[in-house]
Amino acid sequence: MAKRAQAAPKSFEEALGELEQIVSDIEGGQVGLEESLVKYERGTFLIQHCRGILNSAQKQIELLNKSADGGIESAPMEQAGQQPEAGESKLPGMP
Numbered sequence: 001m002a003k004r005a006q007a008a009p010k011s012f013e014e015a016l017g018e019l020e021q022i023v024s025d026i027e028g029g030q031v032g033l034e035e036s037l038v039k040y041e042r043g044t045f046l047i048q049h050c051r052g053i054l055n056s057a058q059k060q061i062e063l064l065n066k067s068a069d070g071g072i073e074s075a076p077m078e079q080a081g082q083q084p085e086a087g088e089s090k091l092p093g094m095p
Contacts, residue, residue, distance in 0.1 A: 006045040012053045019046045 009015040022043045026036050 004041075006042065008049055009046070012050060015046050015050050015053075019043055019050070022046070 022039045025031050
């Protein structure tokens with residue numbers, strides 16, 4: 001099967017939503033073989049697209065967390081909805 005040019009979604013969330021719909025459609029068994037193959041191809045494109053976005057985000061986080069000596073400081077992420085203590089920054093490694 002020849003690879004076709006794929007249009008990238010506008011956001012990570014849009015790509016993830018489309019990928020979830022593709023999985024649902026294929027697992028539901030309501031699409032034929034040819035359409036399943038087209039959806040599978042689109043799904044693999046979306047997975048690669050999402051991985052690229054996540055890798056880029058990880059690199060940005062690592063840059064933000066670099067210590068003064070050039071090493072990486074490891075700090076736990078805040079729990080969703082958890083507020084930092086008074087005088088504490090919301091970003092790890094920031095005063």
